[in-house]
Amino acid sequence: MTDPTRAPAPPVNDSSSLVVVPVDFGPGTEAAVAAALSIAQDGAVRLIHVIPDDDPWSVAFQVTSTDAYQRLAALQRDHPNVEVDLRRGVPSEVIVQVAERLAADLVVMRAADSTWWTRLLGGSVVDQVQTRAPCQVLIVPREASPAEMALA
Secondary structure (H helix, E strand, O other): OOOOOOOOOOOOOOOOOEEEEEOOOOOOHHHHHHHHHHHHOOOEEEEEEEEOOOOHHHHHHOOOHHHHHHHHHHHHHHOOOEEEEEEEOOHHHHHHHHHHHOOOOEEEEEOOOOOHHHHHOOOOHHHHHHHHOOOEEEEEOOOOOHHHHHHO
């Protein structure tokens, strides 16, 4: 079902266009990258991973800088036409800042795993980026995990 308040993402297929893709290496990352590459065609695609540095409770679950860089490098090997960027900070803020600084035409993100707790705390990163981004935001449904597929 389409959100009637949001216009569909236009193709940004000229060589001066830029699509920003925040990646967290979760389910749906590849689908978001593939969608961005398809939409951008001859334009640039920038993958960005933000390591949160403001939440002491997430330290055990954070991807380290080295691991994140290796994962970004692997994505770049799989998709040689993309640029990669590794940052630290509040993910939604950094993503919006990068989109503004680079004058992005589109941000493509995987759908969030939204829970009542996330909504209570102000929404997911996707929610926050969608409301503050300087350009349109395309949300790509996450891929079903093998366990979820077995239940279907």
